[in-house]
Amino acid sequence: MTFTPHGKHLVAGEWLTGEGTFRSAPVHGDPHEFSGGTVDLVDRAALAAEDAFAPYAATSRDDRAAFLDAIADQIEGRAEAITAIGTQETGLPEARLQGERGRTTGQLRLFADHIRKGEYLDRRHDPAMPERQPLPRPDLRLMQRPIGPVAVFGASNFPLAFSTAGGDTASALAAGCPVVVKGHPAHPGTGEIVAEAIRAAIRETGMPAGVFGFIHGDSHAVGAALVQHPLIKAVGFTGSLRGGRALFDLCAARPEPIPFFGELGSINPGFVLPQALAARGARLAEGWAGSLTMGAGQFCTNPGLIVMPKGVLADAFAKAVGDALAKVAPQPMLTDGIADAYREGANRAAGVATPIFEGPCEGRNVLPAIYKTTAEEFLRDHTLSEEVFGPMGVIVTTTTEEQMMDVAQAIEGQLTATLHMDEADIDMARRLMPVLERKAGRILANGWPTGVEVADAMVHGGPYPASTNFGATSVGTMAIRRFLRPVSYQNIPEALLPEDLRGF
Structure with a gap:
């Protein structure tokens, strides 16, 4: 199956044009032209979503489940075409796109x-x-109910699993909420073909046409109009701290503030405890190098900070990491802008920390960079605790256990935190655990955080700035809670109760 984007927007089941055009910037292959999104298209998509809300929220759980399965089937039916355009637009390898499609x-x-x-x-x-x-006492029954139309922003680094039909869309549709997606301009063709799959599933299962809308957009105006639209009741976002915070502020400033579930930024610290460093420092160095450079470091759980005791073992660890990174080939970043931001972040780090390895970068292709600093310098300069999106890492060395505790306390909210430890490190790990529980949504032992299992017990979120709502997750079945609210029914006749509450 071949696919050539038509560059239109999906509103109420129809493909429409907007105003002006923009062109994609693929890593390889020819660019395509896409219609620009407009405030009017956002309004029409939101109105269609609102019209669809009541009938869609009233569908049975079995019918909504069949709809979700149908979307999955339609995506799989376009598997080769999705992989082809996804690799062209993002530069991600075929195996990565195939795996991400399976995850989606x-x-x-x-x-x-x-x-x-x-x-x-x-x-x-x-x-x-x-x-x-x-x-x-009156008769009281309670049940979770869908909140209304949800806006979802496609992510640059996951063109499938965190974009058009990704976890935000899947959980909102499962909850009974229509969705309006703002596609990411880094992979507009990939977003479009997945939107076509969802449209086909809507028609196959007889769902309301407005239950899903898709708006292309390469301007901030489209995103701002979407989160400010009075019919939108919640927002799912994965992206930069700067962009996410701007949208979060718009949501909070609305006459009716709405929840903004943003996953914004994380350096995902790892703490290498003394016995683990002594027993397997070289193996840890190799593991960190592999995790740090996976996908050119363009994962939200990329482990960008390693904290360990100062000394000859830390020096050997740094050298081993540098040697491993010297073997890594250049990798393309998702966009030219992301590549530029990576170089700027590396330059900032080089101004305050000692370079261990710095690979040359040319255009969109980059090589990793590793820097080393002391706990004193890290605590003094906030620059080193800021996320740099890409394969850059910082080693922080500590002279005492108290210094390691100070570094842990100073780190802001994170998606993950990792303890690299052996049995003899258990006392220090026990001291760190209460701190890390307050800092991160997921704590790992002896692993690397890249790779987020989609499961009931997963949390992909954390205290700000990792995310804007520390009580939520964007991965795993608990993600559905973001788009539900409890409703209590007092002395309501059985015939008026929602179907799922009758006879309960």
Whole structure:
């Protein structure tokens, strides 16, 4: 199956044009032209989503599950075409796109199974107690209900799993909420073909046409209009701290503020404890180099900071990392802008830390960079604790356990934190655990955080600036909670209750 983008926007089941055009910037192959998004298109998509909300929210869990499965089937039916345009636009290898497609369809099927079980509804019933003294108790039933149309922003680094039909869209649709997606301009063709798959699934399962909309956009105006639209009731976002914070502020400033579930930035610190460093420092160095450069470091869980005791073992670790990185070939960044930002971040780090390895960068292709500094310098200069999107890492050396605790305390909110430890390190690890629990949404032992399992027990979120809502996750079945709210029904006749609450 071949695919040539038509460059249009999906609104109420129809492909429409906007105003002006923009061109894609593929790593290889010919660019394509796309219609620019407009405020009017955003308005029309939001209105269509609102029209679809009541009938879609009233569908049965089995029907919504069948819809999610149908989307997965339609995506798989376009597998080769999705991989072809995805690799052209992003430069990601075919194997990565194929794996990410499997993750995307797996998420959809996981949510289909999740809503069929019904446990997410959190149904509760306090029967009436008319004889209770001094006052009778009414009949009370509670259930989670969908909140309304949701806006989703495609992510630059995951053209499938965190974009058009990714986890935000899958969980919102599972909850019973229509979705309007703003496609990412870094991979507009990939977004478009997945939108076509969703449109086909809508028609196959008879869902309301407005349950899904897709707007291309290479301007901030489209995103701003989407999050400020009065019919949008929540936003899912994965991207930069700067862009996410701007949208978060717009959501908070609305006459009716709405939740903004943003995953913004993380350096994902790893703490290498003394016995682990002594026992397997060389192996840890090799593992860090591999994790740091995976996908050119363009993962939100990229481990950009390693903290370890100062000394000859730390020196040997740094050398081993440098030797491993010297064998890494240049990799393309997702966009020219991301490549420029990576170089700027590396230059900032070089101004305050000692270079261990710095590979030359040319255009969109980059090589990794590693720097080393002391705990004193790290605590003094906030620059080194800021995320640099790409294969850059910083080694921080400490002279005492207290210094390692100070570094842990100084780190801002993170998606992940890792303890590299052996049995003899357990006392120090026990001291660090309460700190890391407050800093990160996921804590690992003896692993690397790149790779986020889609499962019931996964948390992909954390205290700000890792995300804007520390009680939520954008990966795993608990992500559905973001787009639900509890409604209590008091003395409501059985015939008026939602279908899932009748007889409960």
